[in-house]
Amino acid sequence: MASNTTFVSGAILTAQQMNNLPWGVQAYNKRTAGNTTITTSVTDIAGATGTFTAVTGRAYKVSFTGNMNTTSGAVTYLRLNNGASAIYEFLLTGVSGYRVISPTYIVTGLTAGSVTLKMTGQTDTGTALVLGTSGNPASFIIEDIGIA
Numbered sequence: 001m002a003s004n005t006t007f008v009s010g011a012i013l014t015a016q017q018m019n020n021l022p023w024g025v026q027a028y029n030k031r032t033a034g035n036t037t038i039t040t041s042v043t044d045i046a047g048a049t050g051t052f053t054a055v056t057g058r059a060y061k062v063s064f065t066g067n068m069n070t071t072s073g074a075v076t077y078l079r080l081n082n083g084a085s086a087i088y089e090f091l092l093t094g095v096s097g098y099r100v101i102s103p104t105y106i107v108t109g110l111t112a113g114s115v116t117l118k119m120t121g122q123t124d125t126g127t128a129l130v131l132g133t134s135g136n137p138a139s140f141i142i143e144d145i146g147i148a
Helices: 015-020
Strands: 024-033 036-038 043-054 058-070 076-082 085-092 097-101 104-107 113-123 128-130 133-147
Touching (some): 015 133, 036 043, 036 113
Antiparallel strands (some): 058 097
16 A cells, blocks of 8 residues: 655545554553562563454554563563564563663554454563552553554
């Protein structure tokens, strides 16, 4: 599919040009009701999940933002999963203390129909804590950004 072009006086807006435009937010969650402890086992990050109806040929921007406290200096792996399968990984080096985490992914090639994307975490050793409280909320958003 071709991207949209510059419009000029007298141009006619087509259905295809409208379909090329972003369709906006598909799923959104804000976690304010409890932290998630990440260990050496793969752990779903509470509230960092979204289910939506994917359309073939579309691109989706997936963003996760929150605060994390690594108490052990562990290397932490944050993964974006499509169902049970990891499709992207975000690696945080083993520096102890608090940090803001904000990985963003562009996802294409999804099969049409209901899709669940979610964040998981795992450490190589020790633990990490993803905050999800009213004072330190975490957010997860899936946006349709247009044609792939």
